[in-house]
Each structure stands twice: as C-alpha cells, then as structure tokens.
Amino acid sequence: MSEQKRITPRTLKGFRDYPPEAMIPRERLISTARRVYRSYGFSPIDTPALEYLDILSGKGGEETDKQLYKFQDHGGRWVGLRFDLTVPLARFAAEHVNELGIPLKRYHIATVWRGENTQRGRYREFMQCDFDTIGTRSVAADIETTLVIHDLLRAIGFSDFTIRLNNRMVLSGLLERLGLSERATAVLRALDKLGKIGAKAVAEEMTSTAGASAEQAAQVLRLAELPSGNEEALRAVEPLVAGNETGQLGLHRLKEVLDGATAGGVVDGRLRLDLSIARGLDYYTGTIFETFLNALPAIGSVCSGGRYDNLAALFTSQELPGIGASLGLDRLLAAMEELGMIEKVSTPAPVFIPYFDKSRLHDYLRLASAVRRAGVGVEVFCDPKRLGDQLKYADRRGFRVALIAGGNEFQAGVCQVKNLQTGEKQDVPLEPDAASIVAAIKKLLEIDLTA
RNA sequence: GUGGCUGUAGCUCAGUUGGUUAGAGUACCAGAUUGUGGAUCUGGGUGUCGGGGGUUCGAGUCCCCUCAGCCACCCCA
Numbered sequence: 001m002s003e004q005k006r007i008t009p010r011t012l013k014g015f016r017d018y019p020p021e022a023m024i025p026r027e028r029l030i031s032t033a034r035r036v037y038r039s040y041g042f043s044p045i046d047t048p049a050l051e052y053l054d055i056l057s058g059k060g061g062e063e064t065d066k067q068l069y070k071f072q073d074h075g076g077r078w079v080g081l082r083f084d085l086t087v088p089l090a091r092f093a094a095e096h097v098n099e100l101g102i103p104l105k106r107y108h109i110a111t112v113w114r115g116e117n118t119q120r121g122r123y124r125e126f127m128q129c130d131f132d133t134i135g136t137r138s139v140a141a142d143i144e145t146t147l148v149i150h151d152l153l154r155a156i157g158f159s160d161f162t163i164r165l166n167n168r169m170v171l172s173g174l175l176e177r178l179g180l181s182e183r184a185t186a187v188l189r190a191l192d193k194l195g196k197i198g199a200k201a202v203a204e205e206m207t208s209t210a211g212a213s214a215e216q217a218a219q220v221l222r223l224a225e226l227p228s229g230n231e232e233a234l235r236a237v238e239p240l241v242a243g244n245e246t247g248q249l250g251l252h253r254l255k256e257v258l259d260g261a262t263a264g265g266v267v268d269g270r271l272r273l274d275l276s277i278a279r280g281l282d283y284y285t286g287t288i289f290e291t292f293l294n295a296l297p298a299i300g301s302v303c304s305g306g307r308y309d310n311l312a313a314l315f316t317s318q319e320l321p322g323i324g325a326s327l328g329l330d331r332l333l334a335a336m337e338e339l340g341m342i343e344k345v346s347t348p349a350p351v352f353i354p355y356f357d358k359s360r361l362h363d364y365l366r367l368a369s370a371v372r373r374a375g376v377g378v379e380v381f382c383d384p385k386r387l388g389d390q391l392k393y394a395d396r397r398g399f400r401v402a403l404i405a406g407g408n409e410f411q412a413g414v415c416q417v418k419n420l421q422t423g424e425k426q427d428v429p430l431e432p433d434a435a436s437i438v439a440a441i442k443k444l445l446e447i448d449l450t451a
Numbered sequence: 452g453u454g455g456c457u458g459u460a461g462c463u464c465a466g467u468u469g470g471u472u473a474g475a476g477u478a479c480c481a482g483a484u485u486g487u488g489g490a491u492c493u494g495g496g497u498g499u500c501g502g503g504g505g506u507u508c509g510a511g512u513c514c515c516c517u518c519a520g521c522c523a524c525c526c527c528a
Contacts, residue, residue, distance in 0.1 A: 008502085013519065066452075067526085084528090112528090117452075120521070121528080128528065189526095304528070328528025356486075384485090391488035406486060420488075 014124025020346040026333060029156060030109055033129040033327055036152045037107035040144060042131045045106045047088040049113075053078040055091050055315075067114040081113040085130040085326065086283075086311075093134055094315035102135030104322075109329075121299050121334035132324025134311060139253060141323050142287045142307060143260030149291055149303050149325055150266045156332070157341060160294045163266075164274035167254045168285050168306070171278065173247015174223070174240055178216050186210035187220060188278035194224050195276065195297075223275035230258055233273045250286070257287060285309045289325055293335055302332045345398035349377030350445055352399035352420070354390040356406045363410065367403060370434035376441055378403075394420060401441050405430065419444050 011017060018026060034044070050073075057065050057080065070080040082088050085108045097104060109129045118124060131148060133141040146163065153161050171191075175184050190205040199221050206217035222240065226233040234255055241247025254273060261271050277290045286307030293302060305325025312320045336342050351371060353364050368378040379399070381390050387404070394402055404416040409427070417440045418425040428436045 008499090010501095010519085064526095114527080116526070118520080119523090123528095126528065301528070326528065331528050354487090358485090386484075387486055388484085388488065393488085395488045402487085404487070408486080416487090418487080423488085425487085 012124070014118040016123060016125070020348075021344060022333075024345055024348055025336070025342045026329070029329060029333065030127075030129070032155050033109060033152060033329075034107070036148060036155050037129075037131050039151075040105075040131075040148055042105045042107040042133075042148075045092065045108055046110060047082070047085075047092055047108070049081055049111065050079050051082055051088065051091070053080045056080040056082060056087055067116045069113050069115050082110075083114045084112055085110060085128050086132075086324075089130070089132060089134075089324075090312040090320075091315055093320055094312040094318070097135065097318065097320065103141070104134040105132070106134075107131040121328075121331040123330055126328070126330040129327040129329055130324060132322050134320050134322035134324075137321045139256045139260065142253070142257050143264060145287075145305065145323050145325055146257060146261045146266065146271065146289070147264045149289060149305075150261070150270060152303065152327060153291065156336075158293065161270060162292050162294060163271045163303075164277050164290045164292065165254065165257060165271055166273070166275055166277045166288045167250035168278075168288060169246045169250025170237060170241060170254065170275060171250075173244040173250060174220065176246065177241070177244050178212075178219050180212055180216055180220070183210050183212060187212055191220060191223070191276055192278040194221075199224060226273070226275060228272070230271075230273045233275075234258075237275065253286065283308045283311075287323060293339075295339055296335050299331060299335045299338075301328070302335060303327045343398075347379065347397040347399055349379045350400040351376055351378040351441060352390075352394040352397075352402045353378060353380045354387055354394070354402065354404055355381045355384045356387055356390075356404060357410070358384045360405070360410065363405070367405070367415065367430070367434055367437070370432075371403075371438055371441065374434075374438040374442075376438065376445070391420075401444050403437065403441075417441065417444070 053068075053070050056068060057070075064083065068080045068083055070078065073079050089106070089108065093104060107130060109127065111125060111127050113125050115124060116122075131145075133144065146165070149163055153163075171188060172181070172184065175181050175187060180187055187206055187210045190202050190210055193205070194202050203214070203217040203221055206212040206220065207214055212220070223237075226236045234251065237251055241251055258271065258273065262268070274290075277288060284306035286309075288306035289304055290301040291303035293299065303325055305323070307321070307323040309321050310319055311322050312318070333342070353368055355361065355364060364380050368380045371378045381393065387406075391402065399420055402416075402418040402420055404418055404425075405414075409415055409430070412427070413430055414427040415430045415437055416425050417428050417437060426440065428440045430437065
C-alpha cells in the first residue's frame with residue numbers, strides 16, 4: 001500500500017462552513033425575511049454572482065475597488081464577484097425595467113463577497129437580504145421601507161431595537177449654510193462616528209481631516225445635542241436649516257416619515273430621529289436608516305438603507321429613483337448567538353421513530369409517511385440499535401417527540417407517543433392513517449411552542 | 452491594507468527556569484443490558500502541540516516566517 005498524500009482540509013479566511021446547528025437558524029432567518037418581504041408585495045429576483053468587472057467597479061469608490069474579488073476568466077475577461085446587491089440591482093433595473101414596469105419592488109437574498117479584514121460578525125463571504133422599491137419618489141415608499149424594517153426585526157424575535165432615521169437633505173442643507181458643501185463627504189464620515197468616538201474626537205477629525213473650522217465643526221455637532229424626543233428634535237432642527245430649501249425639504253420629509261410610521265403601527269421609541277447617522281455610501285440622497293440592537297449596539301447596524309435619486313445612472317439615461325434597505329444576515333446571526341437567541345438544535349424534524357423491532361421496518365416507514373402527510377417532519381432511525389442509544393441520539397439532536405413501538409405495542413395495536421422534553425409518555429391507538437397519533441403529536445408541539 | 456493579542460484532543464483548558472512516552476474535564480466511540488434518552492458503570496486518547504524553518508545534546512516552551520481567530524483603525528452588513 002502506498003502512502004497517500006493528504007491535503008489539509010481548511011477554509012479561506014473569512015469563509016465558513018455552516019454545520020446543521022448554524023444552518024438551521026440561518027435558514028429560519030432567511031425564511032422569516034422572505035415572508036415579511038412578500039407580505040408587502042416585494043418579489044424575489046436573483047442575479048449572477050459573477051459580473052463584468054466594469055459593472056461592479058463602475059460606482060468607483062476606491063475602497064470598494066480594493067475589496068472586490070476580481071480575476072480573469074477562462075476567456076480572458078475581467079470579472080468580479082458582487083460585493084453588494086445594490087449594484088447588481090442597478091444593472092438589473094437598467095436592463096429590465098421596461099419589461100417589468102414601475103414601481104419595481106424586489107427582494108434579493110444572496111451571498112456577497114468582500115476581500116476585507118475579518119472581525120466578529122464580519123466575514124469575506126456573507127449574506128445580504130435586500131429589498132428595494134424602484135421608480136418612485138413618493139414618501140409612501142419611505143414609510144413602507146420603515147415598516148418593513150420594523151416588521152422584520154419583530155418577526156425575527158426582537159422587541160428592543162432602535163431604527164435611527166435621518167435625511168441626507170437635512171445634512172446637505174446644514175452643510176450648505178455653513179459653507180461646507182465641498183467637504184461634505186469627509187465631514188459626514190466624521191459625524192457618523194459620533195456614537196463611537198464622542199463629540200470631541202469628531203470635532204477634531206472635522207478640523208484636521210475634513211478641513212472644517214472649529215466654529216463649523218461645533219455647528220455640525222449641535223445636531224448631536226438635539227433633544228431625544230422626535231417632536232422636540234424636529235423643532236430644534238428647524239432653525240438650523242432655516243432659509244435653506246434643501247434642508248427644509250428634508251426636514252419636512254422626516255416629519256412625514258415619522259408620522260406615517262406611527263400610523264403604520266411602529267411603536268414610539270423604536271424609531272428615532274438621529275441626525276448624526278450619515279451612512280458610508282455616498283449614493284444616498286434622502287431618507288437614511290440604520291438599525292441597532294439596544295442590547296448589543298457595538299455590533300453595529302444590522303439593517304441599513306436609504307433613498308437614492310438615480311440608482312442606475314451608470315447604465316442608463318432613464319432616471320430611477322428608489323429606496324431600500326439591507327438586512328445583514330450574518331451580522332445579525334452573530335448578535336443572536338451572543339444574546340443566546342439561537343436554539344441548539346441540529347434536526348429540522350420534530351418527530352423521531354426508533355428502529356426498534358428489527359422485523360417491523362415497513363410498519364415504521366408506513367407510520368412515518370402518514371405523519372409526514374399531516375405536515376410534520378419525521379426521521380426514522382436507520383439502524384436497529386439498542387433503544388437507549390437511539391433515544392440518546394434523538395435527545396442530542398433536539399427531537400421533540402418519539403414514536404416508540406415494539407412487539408408489545410404492535411400486539412396491543414398502539415404506539416407510545418413520548419414527549420422527549422418531559423419524558424411523559426402515552427399509548428395511542430395505531431390506525432392506518434395514524435390520525436390519533438398525529439393529533440397527539442400536534443398537541444405536544446403546540447404546548448411546547450407556547451411554553 | 453495597518454497595529455496589538457492569541458493558537459495544546461471535537462470543545463474548555465493545564466503543561467514549572469527548555470528535559471525522557473503531552474495531561475484533565477467534557478464530548479465522542481465500544482461494551483457489563485435485544486424495551487426507554489437528557490448526570491449509572493466499565494473500557495478506549497481520538498493530538499502533524501495551527502504550519503514551515505531556525506537556535507540547542509534536547510523545543511509545546513526561545514527566535515524568524517506563514518496561516519487562522521479576536522480586538523482597534525479603515526470601511527461596512
């Protein structure tokens with residue numbers, strides 16, 4: 001026998017395997033997002049992972065360019081892996097709006113790649129769950145976007161979170177008045193760090209890096225000192241944008257979004273005006289969102305987005321205004337893991353049937369398929385090992401119910417339905433359609449859900 | 452991309468100033484039990500000490516490089 005050369009199994013930095021324990025909550029989150037998006041009428045789309053490089057790098061940020069995974073394909077074409085879902089959406093919209101019509105409401109749940117340094121909740125391959133409404137400037141879309149973010153977080157199981165709301169036009173108006181329009185990007189980038197590094201450090205960065213005067217920096221920072229109540233904050237902003245049309249328009253829209261969200265059922269306190277959020281991406285032009293978990297603000301925004309005037313300017317002369325947001329699935333999962341919200345289960349099926357009596361395989365299979373027909377997942381163990389071992393397996397995987405039947409049960413025409421969480425068991429008549437057994441299972445599963 | 456910290460069994464970790472054959476708990480596997488698991492008992496170490504090179508009589512331990520993880524910067528989900 002010759003020695004076989006083995007390759008060390010490993011994954012690239014920032015790329016991960018997802019074992020069942022990780023994949024089950026992941027899939028659950030994806031299906032929650034899908035359900036919420038669909039409930040507002042957003043339709044699914046998908047686009048290729050690989051695009052022509054000029055399409056991806058067209059937007060042109062230097063930072064973006066550095067993070068792009070790019071290479072030449074077999075035909076010598078320069079291609080790249082998408083690093084977000086917005087640029088592919090722009091290309092998609094430019095190609096297909098005329099067939100699909102406006103407004104185009106789509107969601108897109110897919111993997112993206114960024115070759116940047118890794119950190120907790122930050123990977124090189126991760127999944128985004130985007131939804132966007134394209135082709136309208138109506139405030140109704142801004143409000144709806146707010147409601148979707150809110151419903152999404154609620155549906156996932158959070159109640160303690162804050163959606164921070166801002167409008168780029170207010171910032172622009174203020175900067176115009178201060179004569180800082182030229183330096184807007186750098187100033188806003190500094191302002192965006194307010195929550196993290198504090199007012200003093202922000203002021204310093206504004207004067208040193210962004211080239212603002214101390215007086216200008218102080219003026220910008222007054223945004224941070226706004227009262228915490230939304231009504232009061234709105235009133236306080238008024239004098240700051242007085243006489244500036246852009247700023248006033250932005251302020252008006254903020255008010256409309258706040259009122260609309262309240263009408264749509266967003267509880268007071270979950271949506272907060274915060275003029276210090278600026279978002280890194282510079283294609284946002286109006287409403288901006290960032291969502292933080294109050295229990296874990298350090299992990300950053302888990303759902304961000306905003307309004308843009310002209311999504312596809314790079315690809316078409318047709319003007320396509322829109323608004324949307326993106327749920328950071330992997331970041332959110334990292335947060336949920338840390339908050340103990342991830343149930344340790346490695347089976348997606350709730351019911352377990354031990355392969356108990358060697359001669360009864362067909363009976364087990366029949367029973368399993370009857371239960372499946374009733375819409376409940378069942379696993380039949382595949383080796384007739386000792387019952388204790390099989391139950392141990394079921395326990396480790398997180399099964400909720402076991403259907404145990406051996407010679408005694410078959411003789412008596414019953415099946416033992418066992419609650420694996422409490423150990424309680426009961427004998428239930430074994431019928432051809434397993435109706436009584438299904439009823440017993442459903443009852444158990446319901447009780448567990450409400451507990 | 453820059454800087455700092457870390458890396459020993461699947462997991463959590465111990466391992467003395469460099470010294471012989473690298474340990475514990477837990478998990479896992481096999482069995483005292485051919486009918487009942489989530490804390491019974493018994494047996495089993497499952498390890499390229501992240502990888503490579505160097506110093507040394509001798510390296511898990513010291514030095515260099517590299518890979519990976521965490522933290523900060525940057526940027527962002």
